[in-house]
Amino acid sequence: MTTPDPDPTRTPRTEPGRGVSPGETPPAEGGIYGISYPEPPGVGKGWGPMALALIMAVVALIAIGLIAMVVVLIV
Secondary structure, three states, X not given: OOOOOOOOOXXXXXXXXXXXXXXXXXXXXXXXXXXXXXXXXXXXXXXXXXXXXXXXXXXXXXXXXXXXXXXXXXX
């Protein structure tokens, strides 16, 4: 549990009209950027040909089923 009155020796000092002076608080983000380890092979290469073929086959089967239902309703 935090205390409502923090230790004044650990509180950032403020400047009149400007807020906290530089160096009183830690930076918002670290200074390190980029990836920290190499990505495994195959990540981020998009859809493979097998996945696309499977999706197209499922879409074709659904379309054939819908067309067949319409034909049965009309006849």
